[in-house]
Amino acid sequence: MNEDTSAYWRKLLELDKPLPPDPLAEYRSWHRILRSFFFFLFKLLSVIFFPIKAYGIENVPKNPPFIIASNHLSVADYPSVVARLPSDIRNRLHALATKFFYDNPAARFFMKIGSDVIQIDTVLDFFPALRAAAKVLRAGEPIFIAPEGTRSETGEVLPFKVGVGILAVELNVPVVPVYIKGTYEVIPSGAGMFRPGKISVYYGKPIDPAPYIEKKKTAQAYDVYKEFTEELRNRILGLKT
Amino acid sequence: MIEDEIKSLVAKVVKIPEEKLKMDANLFTDLGIDSLLGVEIFAALDKKYKIDIPEARLRDVKTLADLIKIVSEFKK
Numbered sequence: 001m002n003e004d005t006s007a008y009w010r011k012l013l014e015l016d017k018p019l020p021p022d023p024l025a026e027y028r029s030w031h032r033i034l035r036s037f038f039f040f041l042f043k044l045l046s047v048i049f050f051p052i053k054a055y056g057i058e059n060v061p062k063n064p065p066f067i068i069a070s071n072h073l074s075v076a077d078y079p080s081v082v083a084r085l086p087s088d089i090r091n092r093l094h095a096l097a098t099k100f101f102y103d104n105p106a107a108r109f110f111m112k113i114g115s116d117v118i119q120i121d122t123v124l125d126f127f128p129a130l131r132a133a134a135k136v137l138r139a140g141e142p143i144f145i146a147p148e149g150t151r152s153e154t155g156e157v158l159p160f161k162v163g164v165g166i167l168a169v170e171l172n173v174p175v176v177p178v179y180i181k182g183t184y185e186v187i188p189s190g191a192g193m194f195r196p197g198k199i200s201v202y203y204g205k206p207i208d209p210a211p212y213i214e215k216k217k218t219a220q221a222y223d224v225y226k227e228f229t230e231e232l233r234n235r236i237l238g239l240k241t
Numbered sequence: 242m243i244e245d246e247i248k249s250l251v252a253k254v255v256k257i258p259e260e261k262l263k264m265d266a267n268l269f270t271d272l273g274i275d276s277l278l279g280v281e282i283f284a285a286l287d288k289k290y291k292i293d294i295p296e297a298r299l300r301d302v303k304t305l306a307d308l309i310k311i312v313s314e315f316k317k
């Protein structure tokens with residue numbers, strides 16, 4: 001197998017198709033007018049009830065496109081990761097959210113305030129979501145992914161889905177590994193209200209996909225995507241220690 | 242024989258010995274192939290036979306026999 005299989009992936013992701021005039025229009029909604037207020041409120045609550053310590057935030061590139069990928073413990077993960085980012089990056093981030101959450105009206109409302117959300121259906125069909133994420137990255141915007149695909153109930157970092165590797169390698173965009181600690185204690189799964197606690201967010205150095213793009217010339221594309229994804233998981237685990 | 246060619250190609254992509262690939266075994270539940278590796282099988286078939294299998298047909302494939310049927314259909 002050689003790079004030729006990559007052509008099929010590019011076709012699936014529609015990477016050679018021209019972008020529409022306003023590629024981001026379908027992800028924008030009126031909810032974004034509340035975004036600054038939402039993060040102001042979140043930061044205010046965090047100062048009082050769940051202080052967030054951010055380490056290595058300077059590792060987040062200033063110029064998109066890039067992917068931020070973190071472990072997933074709680075609904076508090078996304079706001080905790082992005083609250084301290086510069087507002088221009090925060091306002092441009094597109095989060096990938098599973099249909100499970102998106103179908104819940106309250107969760108959907110808050111997600112749309114927090115981010116221009118891209119909905120993923122991990123059970124029936126994830127290609128439209130991968131295509132949407134690819135389109136956003138091609139438009140020069142940053143995206144946020146939790147590659148575990150679901151929240152970890154134990155705190156252990158679960159195996160990662162390969163989609164993040166496909167996007168990074170096919171679109172040649174760096175991925176910032178992020179490790180989050182403490183959000184599960186602040187908002188556990190199923191809890192309607194937050195609890196006092198401490199949150200730590202560790203931002204690692206971005207992973208450059210260039211060596212993997214080179215590897216793809218001689219290896220099966222899927223194996224390279226998987227290797228990139230494993231490296232990302234290892235880097236996130238490395239931030240834990 | 243196209244059956245043997247496809248079986249050999251699938252074995253190579255998923256890194257499973259050919260003798261373990263049964264015609265009616267579910268590639269995903271019995272052999273533990275994830276759906277993205279399933280796409281890689283399509284990519285390899287696309288490359289080998291120069292056929293353009295629509296993405297929607299990915300969902301129709303559960304077994305090696307399904308795969309052979311689809312490739313035969315598109316090769317015509």
